[in-house]
Amino acid sequence: MKVSQSATLSPYQLEQSAQLGHRLARLRLARRMKQTDAALRAGLSRNTAYRLERGDPGLAIGQVLRYLDAIAPGSTLLDLLSESDPALTALKAREQSKRVRDLTVAERDELDF
Numbered sequence: 803m804k805v806s807q808s809a810t811l812s813p814y815q816l817e818q819s820a821q822l823g824h825r826l827a828r829l830r831l832a833r834r835m836k837q838t839d840a841a842l843r844a845g846l847s848r849n850t851a852y853r854l855e856r857g858d859p860g861l862a863i864g865q866v867l868r869y870l871d872a873i874a875p876g877s878t879l880l881d882l883l884s885e886s887d888p889a890l891t892a893l894k895a896r897e898q899s900k901r902v903r904d905l906t907v908a909e910r911d912e913l914d915f
Contacts (some may be wrong), residue, residue: 807860816859822866823857828856830873832889843872868904 830840841851846865854861854869870877874887877906881887905913 807858811859816857819859820857823855825885826866826869826873827855828893829870829877829887829890829895831892832887833873835873840869840872843866857869 830837832870837851837855841848844851844865846854846869850861850865851869854866861871867879869883874881874889877887
Protein backbone atom coordinates (compact mmCIF):
# COMPACT_ATOMS: atom_id res chain seq x y z
CA MET A 803 0.00 0.00 0.00
CA LYS A 804 1.29 3.44 -0.96
CA VAL A 805 1.93 5.74 2.01
CA SER A 806 1.61 9.50 1.65
CA GLN A 807 4.64 11.26 3.11
CA SER A 808 2.48 14.23 4.04
CA ALA A 809 0.43 12.06 6.37
CA THR A 810 3.47 10.77 8.26
CA LEU A 811 5.26 14.09 8.84
CA SER A 812 4.68 16.62 11.58
CA PRO A 813 3.39 20.10 10.64
CA TYR A 814 6.85 21.51 11.37
CA GLN A 815 8.49 19.06 8.95
CA LEU A 816 5.90 19.85 6.30
CA GLU A 817 6.66 23.56 6.74
CA GLN A 818 10.39 22.87 6.31
CA SER A 819 9.69 20.96 3.12
CA ALA A 820 7.56 23.84 1.82
CA GLN A 821 10.33 26.34 2.66
CA LEU A 822 12.88 24.26 0.76
CA GLY A 823 10.60 24.20 -2.27
CA HIS A 824 9.98 27.95 -2.01
CA ARG A 825 13.73 28.64 -1.91
CA LEU A 826 14.29 26.45 -4.97
CA ALA A 827 11.58 28.34 -6.84
CA ARG A 828 12.99 31.76 -5.82
CA LEU A 829 16.49 30.74 -6.90
CA ARG A 830 15.16 29.59 -10.26
CA LEU A 831 13.30 32.87 -10.71
CA ALA A 832 16.36 34.85 -9.63
CA ARG A 833 18.39 33.04 -12.27
CA ARG A 834 15.60 33.84 -14.78
CA MET A 835 15.14 30.23 -15.78
CA LYS A 836 11.92 28.58 -16.86
CA GLN A 837 10.74 25.64 -14.79
CA THR A 838 10.63 23.46 -17.90
CA ASP A 839 14.25 24.29 -18.78
CA ALA A 840 15.46 23.61 -15.24
CA ALA A 841 13.63 20.26 -15.20
CA LEU A 842 15.11 19.31 -18.56
CA ARG A 843 18.66 20.17 -17.42
CA ALA A 844 18.13 18.11 -14.24
CA GLY A 845 16.74 15.14 -16.15
CA LEU A 846 13.37 15.43 -14.39
CA SER A 847 9.84 15.83 -15.66
CA ARG A 848 8.21 19.23 -15.41
CA ASN A 849 5.67 17.72 -13.02
CA THR A 850 8.49 16.61 -10.69
CA ALA A 851 10.00 20.12 -10.83
CA TYR A 852 6.57 21.52 -9.97
CA ARG A 853 6.30 19.13 -7.00
CA LEU A 854 9.83 20.05 -5.85
CA GLU A 855 8.97 23.75 -5.86
CA ARG A 856 5.74 23.10 -3.97
CA GLY A 857 7.67 21.29 -1.25
CA ASP A 858 6.36 17.77 -1.81
CA PRO A 859 8.07 15.72 0.93
CA GLY A 860 7.71 12.47 -1.01
CA LEU A 861 10.51 13.26 -3.46
CA ALA A 862 14.03 11.92 -3.08
CA ILE A 863 16.85 14.17 -1.89
CA GLY A 864 18.77 13.22 -5.04
CA GLN A 865 16.08 14.87 -7.15
CA VAL A 866 16.34 18.03 -5.06
CA LEU A 867 20.12 18.10 -5.49
CA ARG A 868 19.93 17.48 -9.25
CA TYR A 869 17.37 20.27 -9.63
CA LEU A 870 19.52 22.64 -7.56
CA ASP A 871 22.56 21.83 -9.68
CA ALA A 872 20.57 22.46 -12.87
CA ILE A 873 19.51 25.90 -11.62
CA ALA A 874 22.79 26.96 -10.03
CA PRO A 875 25.69 24.70 -10.98
CA GLY A 876 28.16 24.29 -8.15
CA SER A 877 25.73 25.45 -5.46
CA THR A 878 25.28 23.34 -2.37
CA LEU A 879 22.22 22.71 -0.28
CA LEU A 880 23.79 24.90 2.39
CA ASP A 881 24.07 27.76 -0.14
CA LEU A 882 20.40 27.36 -0.94
CA LEU A 883 19.32 27.33 2.69
CA SER A 884 21.47 30.34 3.60
CA GLU A 885 20.26 32.20 0.48
CA SER A 886 23.82 33.31 -0.27
CA ASP A 887 23.47 33.26 -4.07
CA PRO A 888 24.14 36.70 -5.65
CA ALA A 889 21.17 36.23 -7.98
CA LEU A 890 18.86 36.20 -4.93
CA THR A 891 20.30 39.54 -3.77
CA ALA A 892 19.62 40.99 -7.22
CA LEU A 893 16.08 39.58 -7.15
CA LYS A 894 15.40 41.27 -3.80
CA ALA A 895 16.66 44.58 -5.20
CA ARG A 896 14.39 44.23 -8.26
CA GLU A 897 11.41 43.44 -6.03
CA GLN A 898 12.04 46.45 -3.79
CA SER A 899 12.47 48.97 -6.59
CA LYS A 900 8.94 49.18 -7.85
CA ARG A 901 7.58 52.32 -9.42
CA VAL A 902 5.20 54.37 -7.36
CA ARG A 903 2.24 55.99 -9.07
CA ASP A 904 0.77 59.35 -8.15
CA LEU A 905 -2.35 59.45 -6.03
CA THR A 906 -5.59 60.23 -7.78
CA VAL A 907 -7.60 63.27 -6.69
CA ALA A 908 -10.09 60.99 -4.96
CA GLU A 909 -7.31 59.22 -3.05
CA ARG A 910 -5.79 62.55 -1.97
CA ASP A 911 -9.19 63.82 -0.81
CA GLU A 912 -9.68 60.60 1.11
CA LEU A 913 -6.43 61.25 2.98
CA ASP A 914 -7.85 64.67 3.99
CA PHE A 915 -4.83 66.90 3.44
